[in-house]
Amino acid sequence: MIDIVISMGLTGAMLAMLGMGLLISYYGSSKTRNVGLFFLVIGIGLAYYITSVDTSTVHFGNAFIAFLGGMLGGIIGIVVFLIAIIKS
Amino acid sequence: MDMNLDIASWYWMDFFVSMLIVGIGVALLATGIFTSYFGAGKSQKIGFALLFVGILDLVVISVFTFDAVEGIESVFDSELFTDALISGVSALSGMVIGMFVILFVLMKVDTVDDLEDLDLEDLEDLDLDEELKKLEEELNQADNSTEEKE
Numbered sequence: 113m114i115d116i117v118i119s120m121g122l123t124g125a126m127l128a129m130l131g132m133g134l135l136i137s138y139y140g141s142s143k144t145r146n147v148g149l150f151f152l153v154i155g156i157g158l159a160y161y162i163t164s165v166d167t168s169t170v171h172f173g174n175a176f177i178a179f180l181g182g183m184l185g186g187i188i189g190i191v192v193f194l195i196a197i198i199k200s
Numbered sequence: 201m202d203m204n205l206d207i208a209s210w211y212w213m214d215f216f217v218s219m220l221i222v223g224i225g226v227a228l229l230a231t232g233i234f235t236s237y238f239g240a241g242k243s244q245k246i247g248f249a250l251l252f253v254g255i256l257d258l259v260v261i262s263v264f265t266f267d268a269v270e271g272i273e274s275v276f277d278s279e280l281f282t283d284a285l286i287s288g289v290s291a292l293s294g295m296v297i298g299m300f301v302i303l304f305v306l307m308k309v310d311t312v313d314d315l316e317d318l319d320l321e322d323l324e325d326l327d328l329d330e331e332l333k334k335l336e337e338e339l340n341q342a343d344n345s346t347e348e349k350e
Contacts (some may be wrong), residue, residue: 116283117290119201124294125301132302147309151302166201170287173203173210178284179291181216185223189254192224193231196246 115168120175122162129155214280219288221261228254 129151137148162172210216228250235247262268264275 113283113286116286120287120290121294121297124291124296125298126294127291128295128298128302132299136302136306143309144306147306151305162201163203168201171202171204171210173205173207174215174280174284175287175291177210177212178215178219178287181219181284182223182288182292185220185225186227187223188220189224189227190231192228193235193250196250197235197243200242200246 116170116175119162119166119168119170119172120179122158122166123172123176124179126155126158126162129158211277211280213275214277215284215287218261218265218276218281219284221257222285222288225254225257225261228257230254 133148133151133153133155135148137145137152140148232247232249232251232254236244236251237247239247261276263272265278265281267274267278
């Protein structure tokens with residue numbers, strides 16, 4: 113269980129670093145852009161660790177579709193809430 | 201980490217569908233609590249309906265997973281469901297922690313562009329009184345010219 117927590121926690125952090133790094137390095141000012149590139153490098157480092165160094169037996173595909181399913185379910189739930197409020 | 205990318209061999213039902221239903225339930229529960237507490241009149245009623253549907257959703261998925269009621273066959277494997285729940289929560293927690301780290305670094309790092317390029321000496325040399333006098337003279341000249349034309 114702890115393997116899943118560590119591996120998927122690192123995966124979540126990697127996604128945040130890559131996504132925010134891309135945004136900041138593209139839209140940031142001259143100084144902020146360097147910070148964005150720094151986050152991108154950390155994200156790539158985490159991706160390398162997860163894919164090559166991590167020796168746990170956690171199945172990435174299954175764990176990732178669980179995360180995707182949860183996110184998608186949350187979005188659908190909020191859409192249902194918005195429809196209910198707007199239609200009322 | 202097992203990076204098997206054979207999509208056909210992934211447990212879509214136990215990992216994806218179960219978490220999809222849990223995600224809908226949690227979102228409806230959260231929005232239902234929020235709307236029923238802060239809403240008034242019709243909105244509050246909708247909030248209670250959302251809350252009820254959210255609770256029902258979570259109860260149904262627990263019944264279909266953990267054999268809570270006799271006579272109802274379980275649809276999801278309980279161990280895989282637990283793994284899926286831990287995976288989803290862990291990834292979400294990792295994302296939140298990553299975002300906090302990013303915000304912390306952005307706040308700590310000096311992200312304002314340098315003002316070295318701005319030549320402040322030009323501003324210091326400006327005599328504002330002289331500039332005002334010049335402007336007044338220009339305005340007076342413009343007024344005089346319009347009066348002469350009339």
